[in-house]
Amino acid sequence: MKTSFLAECFPVLEKELLEDIEKHSTVAYFDVNEHIVEQGKYIKFLPIVLKGNVKVYSHEDAFEFLLYYISSGESCIYSFAHTFNNQPAEFSAIAETNSELLMLPIAKVKQWLNTYPSFGNLILSDYQRHYNDLLQTTKQITCYNLDQRLLDYLRQKCKMEKSNILSISHKTIANDLGTSREVISRVLKKLRTANSVVQIGRKIKVL
Amino acid sequence: MKTSFLAECFPVLEKELLEDIEKHSTVAYFDVNEHIVEQGKYIKFLPIVLKGNVKVYSHEDAFEFLLYYISSGESCIYSFAHTFNNQPAEFSAIAETNSELLMLPIAKVKQWLNTYPSFGNLILSDYQRHYNDLLQTTKQITCYNLDQRLLDYLRQKCKMEKSNILSISHKTIANDLGTSREVISRVLKKLRTANSVVQIGRKIKVL
DNA sequence: CCTGTAAAGTGACTAATGTTACAGTTTTTA
């Protein structure tokens, strides 16, 4: 079952490799808000998102901000800077929804990288994706003000949740965007008067 | 000569690969401020910085901001998102000093990735480095105000130039930090009164 | 050693965001 999902997700990988992956890795389940990676700790596995959505964020002092999301549909392999250098993680990752991850042991990953070029290519192309996601996030932060960023954030959420009605607290949004709850409250009001969103009870409907 | 430099820079690569690299790639020289990569254009080579410093930056609309530097001493391979997907570059790179770069043709790079695991590992570890540089930059932008960011920027420059006296225009700094000249002028004054820098004529001495 | 030009300095104003303080509202749970 794992193999068939993997084969579907990564058609480029050889059958032999897929079997080896299945043999040596484990599936882990994470509940909503459960940590998959904690900034400052050491990573022993290379996680692959099989099901669910994973939020990747970082913090510096008390500041916290969203880097990007990883969904099973789009990108299956999780970014893993420092995995190989044996340095602590520079970011955290938590399950945004209940998630299912395949955990590849680092030692094996190193071995596969040296045996299967297809595996290396996969990892590399995935790194590119995350690099680019991060770049886009950085552009957002530097080039746009909160109004725009909040709207983009909400739209991204909608896409992920496949719904234009979001149940999310202002506090959570504030954390993700690196600002304070009051500010989100204020900016949401602005978006409301601009007819970009409406609030239904405590939910936000994105138009 | 190229091979010996490469061998020195990348001790992990096999002799055979080094020779192949030398055979199929060319050395290019870039003058100060000359473009190596232009955002929006297509990349046909994977550049490796042999000598000099390269500045990587990005822009969105009229906004421009520094991502990170690549120096020959630290990181030899240049980041190359989208090199393989045949998509336009998401950023620009210009020579910060007169630079010497080794240009590997993409077709060959793909081939090497599939033949030499050591090459793949090298590229991958380099990607990690750039990913991390970008992450640090993002942290700077979100978590610190201009005073701190400017000071860090100047200190980084000092390290690169191996001197604590910098000849750099306020306009250039402003571009790198994504702000305006007047603001840099104002913040520099603040740093001056805080005894973090002194100005000598039109140069900046970092204390 | 002038002098034109580019760079730097500055004051005044505006815009955006952060902060504080508190009131009102929903949701949870004991």
Next chain:
DNA sequence: TAAAAACTGTAACATTAGTCACTTTACAGG
């Protein structure tokens, strides 16, 4: 179901950064 806890709204103010208009300064080339 009442009290507690968590969430939301908002006003007032502080801080930071962006913009405009203008002056002053440095310095390279004649």
